[in-house]
Amino acid sequence: xxxxxxxxxxxxxxxxxxxxxxLLSGDLAQPIFDRDTVVAVGDRIVAVGKETNLDISGATVTxxxxxxxxxxxxxDSHVHPVCGDWTPRQNxxxxxxxxxxxxxxxxxxxxxxxxxxxxxxxxGLKAMAIFAQRTFQAFRPGGVKILAGAPVLExxxxxxxxxELAAAGVRILGEVGxxxxxxxxxxxxxxxxxxxxxxxxxxxxxxxxxxxxSLIDKDMVLxxxxxxxxxxxxxxxxxxxxxxxxxxxxxxxxxxIVHNGNERAALLTLRTAAELKQLxxxxxxxxxxxxxxxxxxxxxxxxxxxASVGGVSAESAICMATGNTAKIRNLSGGLIAAxxxxxxxxxxxxxxxxxxxxxxxxxxxxxPGIGMVITDGVVSIQRSRxxxxxxxxxxxxxxx
Ligand SMILES: [Zn+2]
Numbered sequence: 001x002x003x004x005x006x007x008x009x010x011x012x013x014x015x016x017x018x019x020x021x022x023l024l025s026g027d028l029a030q031p032i033f034d035r036d037t038v039v040a041v042g043d044r045i046v047a048v049g050k051e052t053n054l055d056i057s058g059a060t061v062t063x064x065x066x067x068x069x070x071x072x073x074x075x076d077s078h079v080h081p082v083c084g085d086w087t088p089r090q091n092x093x094x095x096x097x098x099x100x101x102x103x104x105x106x107x108x109x110x111x112x113x114x115x116x117x118x119x120x121x122x123x124g125l126k127a128m129a130i131f132a133q134r135t136f137q138a139f140r141p142g143g144v145k146i147l148a149g150a151p152v153l154e155x156x157x158x159x160x161x162x163x164e165l166a167a168a169g170v171r172i173l174g175e176v177g178x179x180x181x182x183x184x185x186x187x188x189x190x191x192x193x194x195x196x197x198x199x200x201x202x203x204x205x206x207x208x209x210x211x212x213x214s215l216i217d218k219d220m221v222l223x224x225x226x227x228x229x230x231x232x233x234x235x236x237x238x239x240x241x242x243x244x245x246x247x248x249x250x251x252x253x254x255x256x257i258v259h260n261g262n263e264r265a266a267l268l269t270l271r272t273a274a275e276l277k278q279l280x281x282x283x284x285x286x287x288x289x290x291x292x293x294x295x296x297x298x299x300x301x302x303x304x305x306x307a308s309v310g311g312v313s314a315e316s317a318i319c320m321a322t323g324n325t326a327k328i329r330n331l332s333g334g335l336i337a338a339x340x341x342x343x344x345x346x347x348x349x350x351x352x353x354x355x356x357x358x359x360x361x362x363x364x365x366x367x368p369g370i371g372m373v374i375t376d377g378v379v380s381i382q383r384s385r386x387x388x389x390x391x392x393x394x395x396x397x398x399x400x
Pocket of ligand 1 (some may be wrong): 204230235
């Protein structure tokens with residue numbers, strides 16, 4: 001059965017997840033909850049607690065977590081989708097489904113800029129954005145949600161274009177700087193129009209990604225004042241260190257760290273945000289597919305990097321790919337709490353990791369093993385085909 005059909009069939013079905021060994025809430029203020037059971041109805045969590053205190057009767061599907069860790073489905077804050085589950089950049093099919101096997105249940109487009117022949121005139125770019133928003137809303141490989149339809153700014157756009165895009169359902173801009181608008185003054189004005197109509201903005205930061213794109217330095221980032229400082233660690237080429245620390249200190253906007261960036265600059269950003277006591281600004285993305293490929297495990301690799309050599313706890317690093325992103329991006333997932341989206345990733349220590357448990361293994365730099373992913377209350381995958389094998393995996397013990 002397709003995920004769509006399953007989601008329809010189970011609109012009011014009850015999902016019980018029991019025997020959770022470690023509940024990773026996604027909330028940076030309290031990343032670990034002492035709870036062992038989660039109940040969802042349809043696509044929403046309705047209760048989180050101790051099994052003895054919850055009504056787990058009448059479950060349509062019961063998952064025995066077998067003592068594994070449960071976290072919110074991971075969010076990739078920076079992807080470049082194009083057309084369904086194909087990327088022309090590396091001519092690869094099925095990349096979104098592969099990311100699902102890396103625990104990602106939500107992706108946010110930073111622009112469908114790899115579209116061959118991408119239109120740069122205003123009518124054409126609006127049409128493409130609306131087309132992408134519609135197609136990705138309707139097409140969810142394995143249940144992964146892709147928030148797409150992210151136009152990049154081109155000269156000639158006027159306020160009414162943003163009103164029209166918003167009315168048509170467009171909620172995000174692609175990276176400022178990837179289109180023809182490359183000066184802070186124009187970008188600031190357009191980002192302001194976008195914000196006025198409820199469209200969130202992000203900006204390319206650092207050197208050019210590929211031939212044809214260009215440098216965006218700290219002055220342009222500060223002047224533009226987009227909602228998200230996209231790949232603050234460069235995508236790939238980072239700004240000089242003093243510019244990165246200036247962005248952390250002088251802006252209050254989200255600090256997006258990506259896999260396809262400079263890893264040393266990622267750690268500098270993390271350390272600076274920690275010193276400022278602003279780790280809630282840090283969100284994670286892959287910035288893929290891109291020149292360096294598609295990385296199905298990119299988000300868990302970022303979590304392992306930041307936790308193993310960046311000085312944050314593994315449970316906090318996981319919040320940077322879940323609750324932090326959900327808060328900044330106004331998403332319904334990202335937290336394990338009543339009312340939130342019932343999308344989860346089950347993890348355990350990878351087999352033969354030297355860590356004593358999941359969090360210790362991540363702290364030692366190992367990737368977690370993923371044993372199951374649930375999107376919107378529906379079991380999407382069981383043991384991941386892409387991560388190292390988890391030591392323990394959850395099991396569906398009752399399914400009507
Ligand atoms: Zn970029």
